[in-house]
Amino acid sequence: MLQNQKFPAYFYRKNMDYDQLIQAPLFRGIKSEEIEKILTGIDKKFKKFKAGTLIVHSGDPVTSLIIVISGVVKGEMVDYSGRVIKIEDIPAPGALASAFLFGNKNLFPVNVVALSDTELMIIEKQVFIRLLMNNDIILSNFLDMISNRSQFLSEKIRFLNFKTIKGKLAQFILQRTMNDRSSFNLGMTQTELADYFAVARPSLSRVLGELEDEGLIEARGKAIKVIDRTRLLKLTSD
Amino acid sequence: MLQNQKFPAYFYRKNMDYDQLIQAPLFRGIKSEEIEKILTGIDKKFKKFKAGTLIVHSGDPVTSLIIVISGVVKGEMVDYSGRVIKIEDIPAPGALASAFLFGNKNLFPVNVVALSDTELMIIEKQVFIRLLMNNDIILSNFLDMISNRSQFLSEKIRFLNFKTIKGKLAQFILQRTMNDRSSFNLGMTQTELADYFAVARPSLSRVLGELEDEGLIEARGKAIKVIDRTRLLKLTSD
DNA sequence: AGAAAATTGTAACAAATGTTACAAAATCAA
DNA sequence: TTGATTTTGTAACATTTGTTACAATTTTCT
Numbered sequence: 001m002l003q004n005q006k007f008p009a010y011f012y013r014k015n016m017d018y019d020q021l022i023q024a025p026l027f028r029g030i031k032s033e034e035i036e037k038i039l040t041g042i043d044k045k046f047k048k049f050k051a052g053t054l055i056v057h058s059g060d061p062v063t064s065l066i067i068v069i070s071g072v073v074k075g076e077m078v079d080y081s082g083r084v085i086k087i088e089d090i091p092a093p094g095a096l097a098s099a100f101l102f103g104n105k106n107l108f109p110v111n112v113v114a115l116s117d118t119e120l121m122i123i124e125k126q127v128f129i130r131l132l133m134n135n136d137i138i139l140s141n142f143l144d145m146i147s148n149r150s151q152f153l154s155e156k157i158r159f160l161n162f163k164t165i166k167g168k169l170a171q172f173i174l175q176r177t178m179n180d181r182s183s184f185n186l187g188m189t190q191t192e193l194a195d196y197f198a199v200a201r202p203s204l205s206r207v208l209g210e211l212e213d214e215g216l217i218e219a220r221g222k223a224i225k226v227i228d229r230t231r232l233l234k235l236t237s238d
Numbered sequence: 239m240l241q242n243q244k245f246p247a248y249f250y251r252k253n254m255d256y257d258q259l260i261q262a263p264l265f266r267g268i269k270s271e272e273i274e275k276i277l278t279g280i281d282k283k284f285k286k287f288k289a290g291t292l293i294v295h296s297g298d299p300v301t302s303l304i305i306v307i308s309g310v311v312k313g314e315m316v317d318y319s320g321r322v323i324k325i326e327d328i329p330a331p332g333a334l335a336s337a338f339l340f341g342n343k344n345l346f347p348v349n350v351v352a353l354s355d356t357e358l359m360i361i362e363k364q365v366f367i368r369l370l371m372n373n374d375i376i377l378s379n380f381l382d383m384i385s386n387r388s389q390f391l392s393e394k395i396r397f398l399n400f401k402t403i404k405g406k407l408a409q410f411i412l413q414r415t416m417n418d419r420s421s422f423n424l425g426m427t428q429t430e431l432a433d434y435f436a437v438a439r440p441s442l443s444r445v446l447g448e449l450e451d452e453g454l455i456e457a458r459g460k461a462i463k464v465i466d467r468t469r470l471l472k473l474t475s476d
Numbered sequence: 477a478g479a480a481a482a483t484t485g486t487a488a489c490a491a492a493t494g495t496t497a498c499a500a501a502a503t504c505a506a
Numbered sequence: 507t508t509g510a511t512t513t514t515g516t517a518a519c520a521t522t523t524g525t526t527a528c529a530a531t532t533t534t535c536t
Binding site for chain 1: 337339340341342343347359367370371376377378381382384385386387388389391392394395398399400401436437438459474475
Binding site for chain 4: 295342401402403404438440441445459
């Protein structure tokens with residue numbers, strides 16, 4: 001998909017403002033002038049997409065590192081019945097499918113759609129490997145990026161492995177109140193959390209209510225307060 | 239844990255047979271003499287553990303790359319009630335927790351126990367980064383290793399996201415019969431698959447039976463044959 | 477081959493979750 | 507602020523899953 005599309009000439013350009021890239025995980029710890037120096041020395045492409053455009057198709061090969069320079073894109077899965085399930089948003093200056101550039105399955109696992117007008121920077125894999133070998137900060141940063149991805153997924157699986165919603169919730173709450181904090185803010189809506197747990201929304205709501213009724217937690221809006229840590233821990237042994 | 243233990247002198251040695259490392263994912267594509275040359279040039283340690291020994295404690299910091307030179311180790315989680323859940327076996331010549339050497343959370347997520355007499359090779363993170371920068375094959379291999387880990391976890395989450403066991407099973411079966419093959423071998427026992435799905439074993443057995451009764455698949459032992467692909471696909475839209 | 481161990485099928489029942497629907501509450505946007 | 511939209515609580519009921527138990531079958535080990 002990406003490689004077959006034709007764009008008007010102005011969609012490609014050789015120079016740009018590298019300042020925005022200081023925020024990118026890949027360039028963390030590198031000064032903007034330094035980033036500019038590094039990038040001007042290597043082959044790369046820029047492409048722009050209008051809001052709503054399909055940028056890559058699920059199943060397309062991943063042959064390059066793709067960084068969102070500006071705008072926001074989303075990953076989405078399409079199931080058999082054609083229904084679309086949103087997976088995640090990737091705002092600038094994030095990278096697309098960085099865990100699929102290497103490894104055995106170099107295929108996009110999702111469709112990628114531009115949520116807003118978007119500009120991408122594209123660096124071929126071979127070029128990128130050379131970049132990694134020549135710059136230890138970028139190497140470290142990239143290793144951090146894909147390792148963080150793994151760590152995120154590992155943690156998610158830890159929730160999903162609990163058979164009951166109570167178990168998942170207990171694990172989730174304990175996880176967020178590790179450092180002696182007794183309360184924390186559910187950073188999302190119940191609808192989103194239900195999705196995250198792969199569970200029906202009213203079921204989650206019900207279980208939250210039960211935990212409160214039983215005096216394990218107090219929930220006021222999105223603020224969760226742990227009342228009985230010990231009994232929460234017990235729920236963790238499915 | 240690892241760094242505090244004391245061993246008899248013979249547990250440490252400077253020279254070893256590097257032939258076994260040709261099989262290691264980290265050294266794939268490198269000849270054994272080359273591996274020897276690379277490894278003799280860098281700082282490393284070897285440690286041996288008797289079968290049954292606790293090698294690392296869940297929560298210990300990950301500061302080095304650890305490769306299982308010989309033997310088999312297992313990762314296990316311990317829950318609140320002290321019950322132990324086995325996570326995975328890592329036979330030689332695999333690496334321990336490679337996705338936790340980098341990234342933000344450099345802590346072992348599990349206990350690691352020697353299943354048999356085991357020898358480990360330990361390379362400090364800083365030394366390892368230098369190795370990655372000096373050898374593009376090792377760099378590629380390591381990127382492949384942690385990327386494969388991510389890809390494995392992503393796929394697992396795809397199953398777990400289905401709310402019903404039927405959905406999980408359908409996705410699982412379709413996944414394994416992509417390349418026009420209509421049948422495949424369940425590479426594990428139902429008990430293990432039930433664990434993988436985070437689901438009770440009799441429930442899995444029941445659903446397998448239902449799929450067969452309804453004529454979607456045929457199951458004879460561990461051999462699964464797809465009969466009605468279309469209806470299986472439909473189950474995939476939870 | 478034969479005994480022992482692990483795996484599988486199955487049934488009855490309890491428990492948890494999903495579904496649908498609707499109203500109350502909170503949040504967002506004009 | 508107000509009106510619109512989204513989120514949340516809740517209830518009734520259907521469906522799915524878990525639990526326990528036991529026998530049949532298969533695999534493993536000697």
